[in-house]
Amino acid sequence: MKIRFDILRRKDPESRPYLQSIDYEAASPEETVATALTAFGEEGRFTDTAGNTVEPVRWECSCLQKKCGACAMVINGKPRLACDTFLFEEGKKGRIRLEPLGKFPVVADLIVDRSILFENLKTLQVWSDETVRTDEDNTDSAYEASRCLQCGCCLEVCPNFCAGGSFAGTASFVPQARLLVSLSGAERERVRKSYRKHIYEGCGKSLACRNICPAGINIEQLLIRSNALAIWERVRK
Amino acid sequence: MRNVNIIGAGLAGLSAAAVLAEKKIHVSLISAMPSERAQSVLAEGGINAALDVSGEGDTPKEHMADTLRAGGDIADPEAVRGLAYHAPEVVKRLIDIGVPFNQEDGHIAQRYFGGQKKRRTCYAKSSTGKVIMNALIDVVRRYEAEGYVTRYPHHVFEELHAEDGVCRGVTVRDTYSGTSLAFSGPVIVCAGGLAGFFPGLTTGTTINTGEVQAGLFAKGVVFSNLEMIQYHPTTIKTSAKRCLVSEAARGEGGRLFVDRGGSRWYFMEEKYPELKNLMPRDVVSRKIRNVLHDPACGDQVYLEMSHLPDEVWVRRLPDLREEIIHYLGIDPAKDPVPVSPAIHYFMGGIDTDAQHRTNMEGLYAAGECCSLYHGANRLGGNSMLGAVFGGSVAAETCAGEAKDDGSVSPDVVNSREDGAVRSSFKNELCGVLKEALGIVRNEDGLTRAKDEIRERIVPSASCRMEKMIAALAEAMIESALFRKESRGAHTREDYPKRDPAFCGAVTAALVSGKLEISVRRISGDENPV
Numbered sequence: 001m002k003i004r005f006d007i008l009r010r011k012d013p014e015s016r017p018y019l020q021s022i023d024y025e026a027a028s029p030e031e032t033v034a035t036a037l038t039a040f041g042e043e044g045r046f047t048d049t050a051g052n053t054v055e056p057v058r059w060e061c062s063c064l065q066k067k068c069g070a071c072a073m074v075i076n077g078k079p080r081l082a083c084d085t086f087l088f089e090e091g092k093k094g095r096i097r098l099e100p101l102g103k104f105p106v107v108a109d110l111i112v113d114r115s116i117l118f119e120n121l122k123t124l125q126v127w128s129d130e131t132v133r134t135d136e137d138n139t140d141s142a143y144e145a146s147r148c149l150q151c152g153c154c155l156e157v158c159p160n161f162c163a164g165g166s167f168a169g170t171a172s173f174v175p176q177a178r179l180l181v182s183l184s185g186a187e188r189e190r191v192r193k194s195y196r197k198h199i200y201e202g203c204g205k206s207l208a209c210r211n212i213c214p215a216g217i218n219i220e221q222l223l224i225r226s227n228a229l230a231i232w233e234r235v236r237k
Numbered sequence: 238m239r240n241v242n243i244i245g246a247g248l249a250g251l252s253a254a255a256v257l258a259e260k261k262i263h264v265s266l267i268s269a270m271p272s273e274r275a276q277s278v279l280a281e282g283g284i285n286a287a288l289d290v291s292g293e294g295d296t297p298k299e300h301m302a303d304t305l306r307a308g309g310d311i312a313d314p315e316a317v318r319g320l321a322y323h324a325p326e327v328v329k330r331l332i333d334i335g336v337p338f339n340q341e342d343g344h345i346a347q348r349y350f351g352g353q354k355k356r357r358t359c360y361a362k363s364s365t366g367k368v369i370m371n372a373l374i375d376v377v378r379r380y381e382a383e384g385y386v387t388r389y390p391h392h393v394f395e396e397l398h399a400e401d402g403v404c405r406g407v408t409v410r411d412t413y414s415g416t417s418l419a420f421s422g423p424v425i426v427c428a429g430g431l432a433g434f435f436p437g438l439t440t441g442t443t444i445n446t447g448e449v450q451a452g453l454f455a456k457g458v459v460f461s462n463l464e465m466i467q468y469h470p471t472t473i474k475t476s477a478k479r480c481l482v483s484e485a486a487r488g489e490g491g492r493l494f495v496d497r498g499g500s501r502w503y504f505m506e507e508k509y510p511e512l513k514n515l516m517p518r519d520v521v522s523r524k525i526r527n528v529l530h531d532p533a534c535g536d537q538v539y540l541e542m543s544h545l546p547d548e549v550w551v552r553r554l555p556d557l558r559e560e561i562i563h564y565l566g567i568d569p570a571k572d573p574v575p576v577s578p579a580i581h582y583f584m585g586g587i588d589t590d591a592q593h594r595t596n597m598e599g600l601y602a603a604g605e606c607c608s609l610y611h612g613a614n615r616l617g618g619n620s621m622l623g624a625v626f627g628g629s630v631a632a633e634t635c636a637g638e639a640k641d642d643g644s645v646s647p648d649v650v651n652s653r654e655d656g657a658v659r660s661s662f663k664n665e666l667c668g669v670l671k672e673a674l675g676i677v678r679n680e681d682g683l684t685r686a687k688d689e690i691r692e693r694i695v696p697s698a699s700c701r702m703e704k705m706i707a708a709l710a711e712a713m714i715e716s717a718l719f720r721k722e723s724r725g726a727h728t729r730e731d732y733p734k735r736d737p738a739f740c741g742a743v744t745a746a747l748v749s750g751k752l753e754i755s756v757r758r759i760s761g762d763e764n765p766v
Binding site: 027028030031032034035038041042043060061062063064065066067068069070083084107111113115118121122125126127128129131132133134135136138139140142143146147148149150175178179182216 | 270271273274275276278279332333334335336337338339340343361362364367368371372375376378379381382388390413442443444475476477478480559560563564659660661
């Protein structure tokens with residue numbers, strides 16, 4: 001299976017971005033974009049369509065099985081994990097375009113600095129000073145909320161999120177929801193206030209994030225439940 | 238404020254950081270990537286603790302005995318006693334920080350796991366590592382906000398500072414900016430296993446490169462049991478790697494079979510009527526290898542799960558099912574899944590005492606990079622326990638010993654201008670190691686590998702790290718050559734029996750640039766082999 005990869009590259013944050021096209025012969029259509037990128041990381045193995053030797057393409061990866069979120073990038077216009085994008089699916093038309101996520105500063109090639117994700121979780125004080133209670137009522141929600149990869153795909157499609165803005169976005173809301181469903185008393189009140197300020201008031205309810213999560217987290221369900229707990233003050237369920 | 242440097246932000250690193258920050262000791266938490274990308278998030282099946290929730294009479298004593306027995310009786314019994322007896326309080330602490338373990342009848346649920354007759358493994362479906370990590374990340378985040386933990390989340394190891402056998406700090410490089418930073422103070426290494434020595438062939442991550450270990454080995458840090466590599470019996474092959482099919486699949490009733498004469502032969506059940514498919518991992522992997530070498534059998538072993546009740550797929554293994562469908566296009570609730578053994582865990586690593594001290598003052602190790610609890614073969618459910626417990630013990634030891642000599646802020650220093658490790662080098666080295674260090678080893682294969690590493694795999698002159706990696710790889714081979722017996726994960730076809738002379742840790746160290754291998758017998762018998 002032959003695919004032409006068009007990769008938006010940049011040596012460092014200061015240099016000009018350029019598009020490099022590389023023809024890739026996949027050993028099997030079951031390969032993913034991550035498999036191709038691993039090959040593009042080998043020194044001197046590829047020449048681009050203009051005949052230049054391809055310098056190893058920089059990208060981040062760790063687990064290669066869609067459990068760590070490292071390899072999030074924009075693939076044919078959509079934020080996805082490279083390890084979760086099969087060539088038989090995305091390469092049907094023979095071309096795959098790779099770009100870095102657009103809402104974070106570029107470090108090099110497909111690597112972006114996602115530190116704002118972790119800063120936001122600190123701003124929202126996503127932690128607890130008390131014992132966190134999980135029982136048969138809230139375990140499923142707490143489990144679902146524990147699955148966020150911090151990959152940033154949901155923020156890429158969000159019309160309301162911009163780095164540095166007061167709306168922290170789904171990537172903060174999901175980990176926060178674990179505390180919201182599990183805490184009680186003053187600690188829960190603190191989390192509710194933070195949820196109202198940094199999530200509820202900024203979310204335009206476009207639900208653009210609904211079907212984008214590589215972990216398949218049921219975001220709509222968690223939102224409904226969090227709104228019930230933090231805004232409508234329904235009982236803990 | 239005192240400063241302690243932790244290399245690695247997975248389970249062991251986070252656990253150590255939380256203990257130190259609680260004591261108001263500053264932690265510089267250094268990792269190649271944020272904790273969310275650490276290998277610990279891949280841990281699936283669960284964490285062991287003798288809570289006896291199902292009234293089978295389970296005890297920490299039995300947990301300790303199972304761990305030692307499965308480990309081929311070469312793990313330090315005192316360390317394993319600490320692990321097993323503290324396990325219930327480790328799990329209690331995880332419950333208190335809100336880890337959403339599966340529950341049954343109002344209490345935590347426990348499942349059967351390999352090598353253990355009692356239900357002892359606490360779990361969250363088959364994503365236990367992910368949810369424990371998530372809760373521990375929240376704990377450490379509070380200390381970050383309070384200024385007790387500073388994260389360096391895209392920084393890789395460059396060099397350990399060692400003077401006269403004392404660890405003085407570490408230099409790391411920011412992979413984003415290229416800047417090198419020198420940290421002073423004691424170091425706790427929580428760098429994971431050696432998956433990076435076997436690219437594409439393990440269930441691990443690409444960021445566990447083994448470079449930290451190679452750098453420490455070059456500085457004279459003692460390693461032990463490097464020959465002990467766990468092949469997990471049930472993995473599936475994707476185009477990029479091996480993905481784990483959790484032991485929980487068999488704990489919940491999954492059955493291994495191979496085709497023999499047109500019918501399914503459940504070889505584990507026939508051979509091991511008591512524990513059946515839940516024998517320790519080394520036994521199952523060896524057995525799979527043997528049936529595949531049997532001309533009467535087919536050339537693929539399968540895991541049959543189609544008989545498992547819906548309850549299991551809905552409540553206990555939905556994530557595992559989704560993953561198998563995603564990568565293989567096979568629904569395990571309907572059809573058997575082709576599985577094969579692959580490298581999953583490194584029992585060996587940095588040699589420590591029961592308090593997690595290395596041979597170098599001021600240097601500690603915990604988690605998979607540390608060789609302490611698992612001996613010759615690790616029990617399923619004990620890795621996360623070893624990481625969380627070991628990280629906290631290392632932190633307590635370090636807090637009690639370290640002098641007030643660290644600085645909270647690192648110094649910017651000149652980079653060493655060392656070239657990156659080439660993927661061609663890693664792939665060539667891997668080719669040699671995988672041939673020699675398979676499930677079954679022998680003198681010829683190991684000797685050939687030793688020669689190839691010395692003569693054929695040439696480290697780049699412009700990359701010191703390649704040379705250090707080659708030295709550690711050679712120590713793995715030499716350790717396997719030295720242990721002339723079969724025990725746990727180390728099966729020598731030329732020495733098929735256990736030999737009491739090797740009842741202990743095989744240690745490896747560079748002394749004045751020369752590799753020295755010896756055995757430290759567990760009985761306390763000082764007579765070398």
